[in-house]
Amino acid sequence: MSIFSEKEQQLISEAVESAERFTSGEIRICVEKTCSEPVLDRAATYFKKLGMDKTAQRNGVLIYIATQDKQFAIIGDAGINKLVPHDFWDSTKDAMLGYFKEGNMTGGIIAGIKIAGEQLQTFFPYLDGDVNELPNEITQMDGK
Numbered sequence: 001m002s003i004f005s006e007k008e009q010q011l012i013s014e015a016v017e018s019a020e021r022f023t024s025g026e027i028r029i030c031v032e033k034t035c036s037e038p039v040l041d042r043a044a045t046y047f048k049k050l051g052m053d054k055t056a057q058r059n060g061v062l063i064y065i066a067t068q069d070k071q072f073a074i075i076g077d078a079g080i081n082k083l084v085p086h087d088f089w090d091s092t093k094d095a096m097l098g099y100f101k102e103g104n105m106t107g108g109i110i111a112g113i114k115i116a117g118e119q120l121q122t123f124f125p126y127l128d129g130d131v132n133e134l135p136n137e138i139t140q141m142d143g144k
Contacts, residue, residue, distance in 0.1 A: 002031075002138070002140055003031065003067050003105075004106065008106045009137070009138055011110065012110060012113070012138055013136045013137050015110040016029070016136040017136050018117070019113050019114060019117025019118075019121075020117065020132065020136070021126070022117070022121045023059075023117060023121040023124050023125060024059065024120075024124045024125070024126060024127050025055075025059040025061065026052065026061070026133050026134045027060075027062075027113055027117065027120070028060070028062050028063070028136075029065075029109060029113075029138045030043075030050065030063070030064045030065070030141060031064075031066075031138055031139070032065075032067070032141035032142065033066065033069075034066055034069050035066035035071050039073045042073070043073035043075050044075065046064055046141065047062045047075060047077075050134070050139060051134065052134065053077055055077065055079075055133050055134070058077040058080070059076070059077060059079040059080045059120060060077045060080075060134065061076045062074070062075050063096075063109060063112050063116075065105075067105075070100075072093070074089050074092050074093055074096070074116070075089065076089065076116075079124070080119070080123065080124070083119075083123040084119050084123070088119065092115045092116060095108075095111050095115060096109070099111055
């Protein structure tokens with residue numbers, strides 16, 4: 001069972017689709033209830049498990065959230081990491097956290113998607129014939 005309503009899931013998927021419309025980059029959202037290891041390690045595990053390290057330009061971005069543990073991380077692949085400012089992921093997390101503290105999980109995720117999408121658009125603009133390499137829906141994990 002999802003922690004998001006169907007409407008919230010749709011809004012998040014649409015935000016991913018909208019952000020990816022102007023970039024060759026890929027954004028995914030991964031959610032589970034609990035995080036069984038340090039949050040960045042867990043995000044990196046799912047980054048690989050979801051095939052995000054296999055995009056053509058190494059420009060995938062993952063937003064990982066453990067809802068019950070109230071932990072989250074946003075990480076990017078090698079291609080985007082070498083181009084964004086050194087504090088980009090932390091500042092993106094800070095923007096998301098503002099929404100989360102207000103109890104607006106969906107708004108925080110959408111804010112993170114928009115910010116990541118803007119950077120992806122700057123460094124990896126949409127190319128003719130670009131293919132959506134990864135799904136836009138939220139990935140629900142079981143915490144194992």
